[in-house]
Amino acid sequence: MAKSLTSIAAVERDTGLSKDTLRVWERRYGFPTPLRDGNGERVYPRDQVEKLRVIRRLMDSGIRPSKIVAEPLSKLNAQLASRLVADQQPPGECLAFEAVLRVLKAHQATKLYQQLAHELGRRGPKGFVLDIVAPLNTFIGAAWAAGRIEIFEEHLYTEQVRILLRQSLGTLMPDARMPCVVLTTLPGEQHELGILMAQACLAVDGAHCISLGVQTPIPDIVKAAHAHHADVIGISCSEAMRINRVREGLADLRMNLECEIEIWAGGSLWRRAKNAVPGVKPMVSLTDIPSALDAWREKRVFREHQGNPSG
Amino acid sequence: MAKSLTSIAAVERDTGLSKDTLRVWERRYGFPTPLRDGNGERVYPRDQVEKLRVIRRLMDSGIRPSKIVAEPLSKLNAQLASRLVADQQPPGECLAFEAVLRVLKAHQATKLYQQLAHELGRRGPKGFVLDIVAPLNTFIGAAWAAGRIEIFEEHLYTEQVRILLRQSLGTLMPDARMPCVVLTTLPGEQHELGILMAQACLAVDGAHCISLGVQTPIPDIVKAAHAHHADVIGISCSEAMRINRVREGLADLRMNLECEIEIWAGGSLWRRAKNAVPGVKPMVSLTDIPSALDAWREKRVFREHQGNPSG
DNA sequence: AATTCCTCATTGTCTATGACAATTTTGGCT
DNA sequence: AGCCAAAATTGTCATAGACAATGAGGAATT
Numbered sequence: 266m267a268k269s270l271t272s273i274a275a276v277e278r279d280t281g282l283s284k285d286t287l288r289v290w291e292r293r294y295g296f297p298t299p300l301r302d303g304n305g306e307r308v309y310p311r312d313q314v315e316k317l318r319v320i321r322r323l324m325d326s327g328i329r330p331s332k333i334v335a336e337p338l339s340k341l342n343a344q345l346a347s348r349l350v351a352d353q354q355p356p357g358e359c360l361a362f363e364a365v366l367r368v369l370k371a372h373q374a375t376k377l378y379q380q381l382a383h384e385l386g387r388r389g390p391k392g393f394v395l396d397i398v399a400p401l402n403t404f405i406g407a408a409w410a411a412g413r414i415e416i417f418e419e420h421l422y423t424e425q426v427r428i429l430l431r432q433s434l435g436t437l438m439p440d441a442r443m444p445c446v447v448l449t450t451l452p453g454e455q456h457e458l459g460i461l462m463a464q465a466c467l468a469v470d471g472a473h474c475i476s477l478g479v480q481t482p483i484p485d486i487v488k489a490a491h492a493h494h495a496d497v498i499g500i501s502c503s504e505a506m507r508i509n510r511v512r513e514g515l516a517d518l519r520m521n522l523e524c525e526i527e528i529w530a531g532g533s534l535w536r537r538a539k540n541a542v543p544g545v546k547p548m549v550s551l552t553d554i555p556s557a558l559d560a561w562r563e564k565r566v567f568r569e570h571q572g573n574p575s576g
Numbered sequence: 577m578a579k580s581l582t583s584i585a586a587v588e589r590d591t592g593l594s595k596d597t598l599r600v601w602e603r604r605y606g607f608p609t610p611l612r613d614g615n616g617e618r619v620y621p622r623d624q625v626e627k628l629r630v631i632r633r634l635m636d637s638g639i640r641p642s643k644i645v646a647e648p649l650s651k652l653n654a655q656l657a658s659r660l661v662a663d664q665q666p667p668g669e670c671l672a673f674e675a676v677l678r679v680l681k682a683h684q685a686t687k688l689y690q691q692l693a694h695e696l697g698r699r700g701p702k703g704f705v706l707d708i709v710a711p712l713n714t715f716i717g718a719a720w721a722a723g724r725i726e727i728f729e730e731h732l733y734t735e736q737v738r739i740l741l742r743q744s745l746g747t748l749m750p751d752a753r754m755p756c757v758v759l760t761t762l763p764g765e766q767h768e769l770g771i772l773m774a775q776a777c778l779a780v781d782g783a784h785c786i787s788l789g790v791q792t793p794i795p796d797i798v799k800a801a802h803a804h805h806a807d808v809i810g811i812s813c814s815e816a817m818r819i820n821r822v823r824e825g826l827a828d829l830r831m832n833l834e835c836e837i838e839i840w841a842g843g844s845l846w847r848r849a850k851n852a853v854p855g856v857k858p859m860v861s862l863t864d865i866p867s868a869l870d871a872w873r874e875k876r877v878f879r880e881h882q883g884n885p886s887g
Numbered sequence: 888a889a890t891t892c893c894t895c896a897t898t899g900t901c902t903a904t905g906a907c908a909a910t911t912t913t914g915g916c917t
Numbered sequence: 918a919g920c921c922a923a924a925a926t927t928g929t930c931a932t933a934g935a936c937a938a939t940g941a942g943g944a945a946t947t
Contacts, residue, residue, distance in 0.1 A: 273901075275828060278763045279793045284901085285929060292904085293927085304936065306901060318795070329911080331926065372804060374786070417800035420789045428742050435739070452589045455791055475685070478731045480766055482590045484629070489728035493683060509909085509928080517586060584930075595930080596900060603933085604898085615907070617930060640940080642897065820899080820938080 270300070270308045280317045287317075294334040312338075319345060319412075325505055326410050345412045362404045369405075369418050378425045390433045391469040394462050398426055399551050402458060406504070406533065423458050430461045440471025444496035444561050446529075447489055449477035451500060451514040459501030459532045466554040467499070483514060487521045497527045497561065502534035515542040529557060581611070581619045591628045598628075605645040623649075630656060630723075636816050637721050656723045673715045680716075680729050689736045701744045702780040705773050709737055710862050713769060717815070717844065734769050741772045751782025755807035755872050757840075758800055760788035762811060762825040770812030770843045777865040778810070794825060798832045808838045808872065813845035826853040840868060 273284050282290075287307075291297060297317060299307035319341045323333055333341060368377045385393040405422055408414050446467055448460045457479050464474045475493050477486070490498055498518070502511050511534060519528060519542065531548035548557065584595050593601075598618075602608060608628060610618035630652045634644055644652060679688045696704045716733055719725050757778055759771045768790050775785045786804050788797070801809055809829070813822050822845060830839060830853065842859035859868065 271828070272824075275794075275824065278825070279795060283928080286927090288902085289928070304901080306936095314795075329926075330928095372786075415799050415803070416796045417788045417792060417803070420792070421786075424787060424789060428746070431739050431742065475683075475732075476735060477728045478735065481728060481731070483586075484590055484625075485727050488726050492726070492728070507928095513583075513586065514589070517582070594899080597898085599931085600899070615930085617907095640897075641899095818899095 270310060271314055273299075273307045273309070276309050276314055276317065279314060280321050282317060282321060290330065290334055294331070296334050316341070322410055322412070342412070345410070362401060365401065365422075366405075366408060366414070369422055370414060372418070372421065374421055374425060377422065378428070381425055381429055385429050385433060389469075390430070390437070390465050393433075394430070394465040395551060398430075398458075398462055398465075402462070403533070423456075426458060427461055430465055434465060434468050434474075437468045438471075439468075439473035442562060442565075443470065443472040443558060444527075444565075445473045445475070445493060446497045446499050447475050447477060447486070447493055447495040448499040448501070449481040449486060449489075450479045450502070451506075451511060451518075452480045452482055453510060454502060454506050455479055456501070456503040456505065459503060460499070462551060463499055463501060463531055463554065466551050467558070470555055470558050472558060483517050483521065486518060490522060490526055495526060496565075497529055498522070500528065500530045500532075502530060502532040504533045504536070506534055508534065512542055515545050519544045527561070581621060582625060584610075584618045584620070587620050587625055587628065590625060591632050593628060593632060601641070601645055605642070607645050627652070633721055633723070653723070656721070673712055676712065676733075677716075677719060677725070680733055681725060683729070683732065685732055685736060688733065689739070692736055692740055696740050696744060700780075701741070701748075701776050704744075705741075705776040706862060709741075709769075709773055709776075713773070714844070734767075737769060738772055741776050745776060745779050745785075748779045749782075750779075750784035753873060753876075754781065754783040754869060755838075755876075756784045756786070756804060757808045757810050758786050758788060758797070758804055758806040759810040759812070760792040760797060760800075761790045762813070762817075762822060762829075763791045763793055764821060765813060765817050766790055767812070767814040767816065770814060771810075773862060774810055774812060774842055774865065777862050778869070781866055781869050783869060794828050794832065797829060801833060801837055806837060807876075808840055809833070811839065811841045811843075813841060813843040815844045817845055819845065823853055826856050830855045838872065 271279070273287060276282070276287060277284050287297065291299070297309060297313040299309045299313070302308050316338050319338065320330070320333055323341060323344060324330060328344075333344070365377065365380065368380065381397070384397050388396060405414070405419055409416065409419050448464055448467075450456070450460065460476055460479070464476055467474050475489075475495070477489055481489070486498060489495070500515065500518075511530075515528065515530060522528070524544070528545045529548050530542070530545050531551070531553075535547045535549050546557065548554065582590070584598060587593070587598060588595050598608065602610070608620060608624040610620045610624070613619050627649050630649065631641070631644055634652060634655060635641060639655075644655070676688065676691065679691065692708070695708050699707060716725070716730055720727065720730050759775055759778075761767070761771065771787055771790070775787055778785050786800075786806070788800055792800070797809060800806070811826065811829075822841075826839065826841060833839065835855070839856045840859050841853070841856050842862070842864075846858045846860050857868065859865065
């Protein structure tokens, strides 16, 4: 276990902060303060990378860099811990959630799976998603933001939910009057859970769903929309994404799609983002999905009466 | 559908070519030749972005930029088409593969699933992976590289295989004499199929597998390895990755892990990469997995006899 | 004839600093 | 309080030169 010094590219990879940002912070805030190698290239000590990762987490929860970049690590950790208390709106079932967290931290994947499968069996796909997965998701996300769990533990959780949802979604039959929805995330967004939850909600209401997986380039989303004759494109955005990037991506997508094809943008990001992108329907909560589907059907029926009464 | 001009950031997102690379190509090869907006910032016409995407594909199959960046698009497309013939080593079952491709291009996800499920039922998990999925995967990858299918169609295929493998892997029990393997990909690598195939091969031989999903940051891989008391870290690398990045990432990982923990790096990338990373075991084919497991067990038995006969 | 080694060309990434647009915050004014 | 303008904040883009790591081609050796 050597000194573990990292290049600027490695820091970008590990923290998600761009090279430009890292250099400009050094210039403006006096942090980080990398050493230099023989070529005059930046070399970051491990503890500075760790601090950068903490900063990144705090920024994801809305804090601006000037307030934190120059602060000592101990203060940042304290702030991280206090975030949990602020974010957490105990939803009644909070105790059970703490139990899930314990199982997760013990890395008992099988036990976690069984507990969740029990709930799925009891409530069915829709109830499972709305009453369990959605709030539990928020809870797990908050636990991560507060430093209570590691990202690989979050992955472990995601994995179990994913398997469960995939299994239960296979049996549902689509309804011809409902839209064909293509689901994916924008490049840079790795969280698949949002898509899966949306897919569950859409499928139980009879919509025909096609998931492209995560991180589909914009031109490919457009091609997929045409190939599948999609009525709606669903994009899931987690709070880990930069709002600017998402806005730019959605505007780009909107510009390249026929306006008959709707774009629905859901995910926890939209709690933070105030103004939406023109021509894109923001879905703050999963409960917006049924009403959006109703609205779509209404509009479609109306349009058919108007323009094409026989078809 | 406006003129669709894109910023350099959007081009980076859509092509995977870094901003630095885009600027330096312009300087060196005279392509791309973006317009400039009011601020003097690059604005790329749509057709140039399309050409860049073709170039990217050709580079992923090993061609160097100086040979192709300045060429006209028509030549590049011809080259792309000829790649398929060159790459494709008909593995006997070639006709069936073409049929799969047809189903895929018709977007008949259910039919595709049924065909694959039939093979899984007939051959069991291991045979299915070795005889069907592995070669089919190569074939689908080649079809993508040759421009015969779109990336979202590849995703559709991946999705079906993923569901099937997940289902059949759930029933297998690990063997206590076999290593605990943590599986993931490096940041930037989005292809999960490699992990799934590795997991299938490992699990049928009794190894205890934990998948972290894709794109785990190096520090998190290290933490996960410790938390799960992993014996082996398995990293899957597709040919879409830049070899440099992978080498750097693996060297970084090796430096931060105790040397008792082995690193096995598999995936189609290693057909192209000649020299491996020190301390990392390259796995060219899935068939290397059983022998690697045997070797691991041998070594472990030997070590226990030497140092710790009672435990 | 095959293999190893050496050299040259290729290529991506890094450096530095200035500029600016987009957003958020602040302060003053109804 | 509520709202608008001014100011501060912040990320990204531009420029051009430098260099290390890789690949390719040829020469020398086994």
